[in-house]
């Protein structure tokens with residue numbers, strides 16, 4: 211059995227920075243937003259995710275956000291920039307960076323791209339599992355939306371769209387990791403074990 215734990219990770223409302231945007235006057239908010247190709251990620255939300263990955267080195271991230279049409283190195287740079295901001299703000303320079311995308315194949319770092327993004331995200335996650343995962347793959351979904359199916363709910367952590375990952379969410383993620391069971395037996399695409 212693969213002991214890897216996949217985290218299907220959304221961006222908007224999960225790891226990006228609404229706090230700074232809403233505290234700046236509009237024009238300055240635009241300026242802040244224009245620093246990177248994507249809205250800057252939250253050092254706090256990325257910090258919680260990084261801590262989770264540091265303490266659980268078997269975690270691999272699969273990006274489920276609409277941002278996933280961008281190249282992987284561009285997305286990785288967004289996470290690393292947020293990590294640098296956390297190091298700068300906390301004046302602790304040597305916080306290890308531990309967020310790793312899944313590298314089973316060059317495309318497995320993200321869920322399959324549905325060109326019009328009209329399908330429920332749960333379908334895209336099931337598609338990824340069908341392509342890349344064994345039936346006993348453990349996974350967690352972190353998203354501020356809830357377009358998932360009943361079989362995803364035991365491993366779903368819903369963030370508040372304005373806050374992203376908070377301390378409460380981080381504790382819930384830690385608890386979930388301790389008790390996580392594969393939920394694929396409920397998947398519609400279940401195939402007989404070989």
Ligand SMILES: [Mg+2]
Pocket residue numbers: 220221222223224353354355
């Ligand atoms: Mg979102």
